[in-house]
Amino acid sequence: MLKTLVSNLSNLAKDKFAWLSLFSGCALTFAYSPFGVWPVVFASLLIAVWLTDKPDPKLAAKYGFLFGFGWFALGISWVHVSIAEFGGLPLAISVLLMALLCAYLALYPTLAFIFASYFTHTPWQRVLALIAGFAITEWLRAHLLTGFPWLRFGYTLTDSPLNTLAPWVGEFGLTLLIILVVTSLYYLLKQRAIYLAIVSFLGISALYSVPLIQGTLKYSGDEVTTLLVQGNIKQSLRWEPEQFWPTMSKYRDMTRPNWQGVDLVVWPEAAIPEFEDIAYPFLENLDKAATFNGTALITGIPDYQFDTRTAYNTLITLGKKEKEDSEGQYHYLHKNRYQKHQLLPIGEFVPFEDLLRPIAPLFNLAMSSFTRGEAVQPNLLANGLHVLPAICYEIAFSELVRGNFTAESDILFTVSNDAWFGDSHGPHQHMQIARMRALELQRPLVRVTNNGITGVYDPLSKVQHVIPQFEANILKTDVKLINGVSWYAEHGNRPIWFIVAFIVLILTTAKVKPMVLKRFERNFL
Structure with missing residues (x-):
């Protein structure tokens, strides 16, 4: 043989x-x-x-x-x-x-x-x-x-x-x-x-x-000013408990001088590495700061619910829910959140985990025991904006993203942490996939990541603005909103x-x- x-x-x-x-x-x-x-x-x-x-x-x-x-x-x-x-x-x-x-x-x-x-x-x-x-x-x-x-x-x-x-x-x-x-x-x-x-x-x-x-879709005439914050936290440090507070403080300090004149602030996937329930005092203060400055903030955070022992890779909104609000919206487990549905095998859940986890560190990574959220969830509401969310490689699943699209969706928003893949072509492919979703749905793309590629993309003008990879930086830019619903958004495949x-x-x-x-x-x- x-x-x-x-x-x-x-x-x-x-x-x-x-x-x-x-x-x-x-x-x-x-x-x-x-x-x-x-x-x-x-x-x-x-x-x-x-x-x-x-x-x-x-x-x-x-x-x-x-x-x-x-x-x-x-x-x-x-x-x-x-x-x-x-x-x-x-x-x-x-x-x-x-x-x-x-x-x-x-x-x-x-x-x-x-x-x-x-x-x-x-x-x-x-x-x-x-x-x-x-x-x-x-x-x-x-x-x-x-x-x-x-x-x-x-x-x-x-x-x-x-x-x-x-x-x-x-x-x-x-x-x-x-x-x-x-x-x-x-x-x-x-x-x-x-x-x-x-x-x-x-x-x-x-x-x-x-x-x-x-005819084609056109700009609505409205613009929103967005602030994208890229922290550039080393992957080896992201889940070290002694680094939780320095990481959270870094994102807060990068945001603090730039609150004014911003309609929406966005932080990347798990920008807050602490469990949401434990990070409540930090989130409460952040909620007050966003409201005081007349804006809203969306951030990624892991949510471990101790009573049910379930964990979710989550996006939560802080600050103003509607433009006319004068008070913050945040409290633990408030409904204005998104829980990731399409989990990454090995990285976010381990099949046959009793068998595989003892074999090697690859099968026992930090935060690899998440629970699926629902496939269809409401858009996030942030300062009067309807935000269509997707976390990490969910953006590659066109029908999943389209399934959460509504005629009221203003922005396609996706977060990620591509620090896993270093200086490779993976993050570039990831951004390209996200831009294709924006072209399909004809909604401006706002994408924020830990270390790149962070940026915004206009599907009508085909113009893209990005933060250079591997540096801690911000991008403050105006995003033009678009009226109408594309044929693909309405009918899919x-x-x-x-x-x-x-x-x-x-x-x-x-x-x-x-x-x-x-x-x-x-x-x-």
């Missing part, structure tokens, strides 16, 4: 197409932030479509898996930073864990390419099969084992001319649009299938014409799924009908 394995690996190493598939997947990383060379996604996927154009599902699976492995191995290599620095595991074990994670994620594009290998007889069938296959497998990737919808193709278009389609089809629609364009181009080059290119061109043109016919269902119906008919005819001919003719 060992000889067979060695022989297979040797043959794989000699396969130049296998290396090409792996490298094309790795190249996808450069289509995402911070590199932002978005045309790379079309070139990389074009190579993958060519290499997997095999009627043999095994060959399609081999090249599809290598493409997917390269895609994630380099794309989420930043995950290894946290495993290596805070996981307490030997290098060989941490690398093996990363390889297993990337291999798992690579299974999803592999399944899409295997599915398409059964429809290689005519170009249009394979084009539709790849669209439907990726739609289904990307949905599965976003939901199975709590989901990990990171690095979907559509995010590469966040800063491209095609980003104007985000309010209509969302990132999910952009992902499928990329597949349509790439596969149509492939068959145009291979078989001169001009009809596919024409269909792709007409489809994109129709999407672009919709805003011209129906439902129209896309209707199209995918129709595609599956067409493919099923195309596959089953010949089989029925052959059986009829064999039995009766």
Whole structure:
């Protein structure tokens, strides 16, 4: 058995197409932030479509898996930073864990390419099969084992001319649009299938014409002044009890000289590291200070409820709830709060914790026993503003964020602590994902983090202002509010799924009908 394995690996190493598939997947990383060379996604996927154009599902699976492995191995290599620095595991074990994670994620594009290998007889069938296959497998990737919808193709278009389609089809629609364009181009080059290119061109043109016919969202004319505070607390110190007061004091002292003229102050995820019940005197004074200065403050804080022994990763609001309020709103467990729903495996909860926690520090991190909040929660109310919240990687779950959107939502607000990932491309990808949510919902983005990337983004003007990473600083800026509700905010991915269902119906008919005819001919003719 060992000889067979060695022989297979040797043959794989000699396969130049296998290396090409792996490298094309790795190249996808450069289509995402911070590199932002978005045309790379079309070139990389074009190579993958060519290499997997095999009627043999095994060959399609081999090249599809290598493409997917390269895609994630380099794309989420930043995950290894946290495993290596805070996981307490030997290098060989941490690398093996990363390889297993990337291999798992690579299974999803592999399944899409295997599915398409059964429809290689005519170009249009394979084009539709790849669209439907990726739609289904990307949905599965976003939901199975709590989901990990990171690095979907559509995010590469966040800063491209095609980003104007985000309010209509969302990132999910952009992902499928990329597949349509790439596969149509492939068959145009291979078989001169001009009809596919024409269909792709007409489809994109129709999407672009919709805003011209129906009009676009506009600024309401109102502006709010926001103060974003980035404390830049070292990750190794964040959960040390002797550092709780210095951390809280730092955020308070950075805010104190800047209260005046500000409508909304925002602190990052768990900016207050002390349990909310214990930090009550500090919060009460902060509530009074915010009210006295005519503003509101939103901060992250862990909330451990001693009576029920449940802990929540929480956002709470302090200061004025409505503009006309003259008193603060805060008291412990007041309802104007948000409890994180989409928890991070290992980081915020540990599956099979009785088995895993004793193995290594990686499975026993501080604050890794949180409880889920509800999937749908009211917007936060802060100084008359309706604030749509998301904590950390929740922002990658488009349907979760959209599920909490209302027509009254003024600002998309997300907090995070990306200090886990050092000076890697992970925080840049995280900010790019957040900006895509702003484009989909057409609401200004306010994002505040511990050490970057902290900033604001206007989805109409596409202008972004950020604080440099790895420094304690503030950003005081005016945010323009937007009127109206985007098509995506109103309908989500439902129209896309209707199209995918129709595609599956067409493919099923195309596959089953010949089989029925052959059986009829064999039995009766």
